[in-house]
Amino acid sequence: MRKLDRLSIGGLVCLAVLVVFALGSLVGAGGEPDAIVGPRLQPPGPGWWLGTDNLGRSVLPRVMEGVGTTLLLSSVAVLVTAALSATFGIIAGYRGGYLNELVMRLVEVLYSFPAIVLAILVAAVLGPGQTAALASIVLVTIPLMTRLVRAAAVAVSQRDYVTSAVISGAGLPRVLGRHVLPNVAGTIAVQGTYALSVGIAVEGGLTFLGFGVQPPQASLGVLIQQGGTYMIAAPWLILGPGVVLVAAILAINVVGDGLRDRLEPRETRSLT
């Protein structure tokens, strides 16, 4: 087994810290997110380590809760995306024909919408809220993942071990489940991490526009949106959640790259 490189390990550590951070809010570490602890718009100091907001609530527990909401929402959405993409991508890739055409045309239609327009459309249909954010993330991330899973499935389907299984009399569930799925799982895992970072960004953007998670529930998007109002007077309101958002997206991408290098290695030749 090859070791992960240092950058990926850094990314993993960063992600782990964020998860611990989010879990901490569940047990009440950092304080009550909705409790008013002091004067309004205080800069960071003892009692409110990331400052207080416009209602006098401590920012720290709100960021902790917000990370949790955002990570949970995005992860659930990405799991849904992965399940749907794996199903459609593998069936389209293995079966080909009309089914393949249908799936690919649908995916292309979705792909042609800019992410945020798609998200606003979904919010308009479902009404603003967590469900809309979740559905948006799924619809934004599903086209790319389905395309890549399908491409991988097409390649795997032509391999001799798949043909051998068919010749041995293996049925469709066995061929897809035992032979195709395990060999496209790497693609799904790698794309899943990228989708997760896209999901976090979509949640942030959609909520920022007021269509996603609704206050008083905290999410990174909610906090950034609220912080934006006081950006000049109290920059710490947007700085905390903003830094966390960027860190999360970067960390996930770095981990995704490391995962890709490990699961889909290419021999590298030095050119020196």
Added chain:
Amino acid sequence: MILELDDVTVTFAAGPPLRRIHLDAMRHVSLSVAEGETLGLVGESGSGKTTSSRVALGLQRPTSGAVRFDGRPFPKRRRELAGRMQAVLQHPHWSLNPRMRVGQSVAEPLDVLGRPAGDAVTEMLEHVGLEASFASRYPHELSGGQRQRVSIARALVTRPRFIVFDEAVSALDVSVQVQILNLIKDLQAEYGFSALFISHDLGAVRYVADRIAVMRKGEVVETADTATFYSAPAHEYSKQLLEAL
């Protein structure tokens, strides 16, 4: 006759709907493999031998003509032939699922039939010249020749009456090719299966086959005993192939 292709034609359509071109991959091909016999099928690029292999395995339906296995027309559902017909295919690199242990790969055809594997896997591995410990290895830990031995073990494990070898040794080192060809001959003497041995390499085909069919541009141009192919092939094209060796 274990397998008979009777006047089989396979036509593929290619290109956009309005300017569709029809290509005959096989044209009126008749072939038969007798009980315990090895039929060699040789031909160059695009001669139709891969399509013939797919037809023989029931992976490709003929456009016209009939295919009979063991005297009966091919069943509608491929699964009804499960275990009675197996194949060893071209690329040693892709012949085994990289995520499955060798033992699981060899046991799979039995698994499909719902038969218990028992000792069959280790027994089969030993028959193809691999120690029982290979069962717990992954394909990437094996050499090309070893992988092809595993493929042969997997094909034999259900004791099929008919095996297709499609370019089964073409990608191997020359000295390993002979080892695998010898193995195929020995196993055939022991188990008595019939075989269709397909290759672009007349040398390999001539070495293992009892009879040889030569394909060119979708047609069988000559079928004769192997002895004839060592001494005096009749068709002009067969002579060319022989000279190229």
Added chain:
Amino acid sequence: MSLLTVRNLMIDYAETRALDGADLEVAQGETVGLVGESGSGKSTLGSAVGRLLPRAARRSEGEVVVAGEPVFDLPADRLRHLRRKRLGFVFQDPIASLNPTMRVGDQLRLVLGRGADVGFHLGRVKLDDPRVVRSYPHQLSGGMAQRVAIAMAMATEPELLVADEPTAALDSQVREEVLNVVFSLAAAAGTSILWLSHDLPAVARRCDRVAVMYGGRVVETGPAREVLGHPAHPYTAALAGSAPAAAAHGVRLEPVPGRPPVLTGPSPGCAFAPRCPFAEERCEHERPQPVRVGDQDVLCHRAGEVAA
């Protein structure tokens, strides 16, 4: 003067010795087949021609000279120039050798320069379909991708083309076509070919000369017909004799027993000695020096006697 000279080249990876004193010459316009089984060191030798070795490789001795330039002692800019102007490479896995994120046409333009006629270069490798230019590598079949790789390698009309089993990853159907393209383009441009393969008869059919590798050394070189028909090294004889095509009717071939060696350091004697039916005592601990037998150069203590 020869275009490529490899002299006593020794290359080690972490634990294993890939080349154990390899010698090779390729003349201007000549086609040479470098034949060896898996692990014989032929890929390492092929890569060493352009100093394209994996990072882990270490050269302990020997040199590679291309058109008078010592490849391993060149500064980076001269090395790049050499690779760009004089050398072309085609590898086993064509799709991996192309950039997956660039369209075929764009990649070709990158190699050829902006105003280049991409269609002409693709036409030369018999890829006339205009869709190829707009395709990404993964949309091409293996044979098509390999032709694109050949078009790129041959676009600069290099003096030497190193083809490392260019057809190994392809279906047997397209192998001959791809080889025809390589050899006809090279003949037209006066390019020398170093074709790495494990198939002695196939190589002998197309090449002027053949070099046979075993245990990290070139054990026999000579005119293709001679090496195949009258091998002077026992290993070449075993290799030629083990081809199924060599068998007479009803005769069972017995391949050489044992396996090729995995060297961890310099071989004390002849690397083939443990498997050689003619081995004597000195073969075990005395490294053979080149001997001339007929038209062939052979590394064997008993070359003269055995061949005769």
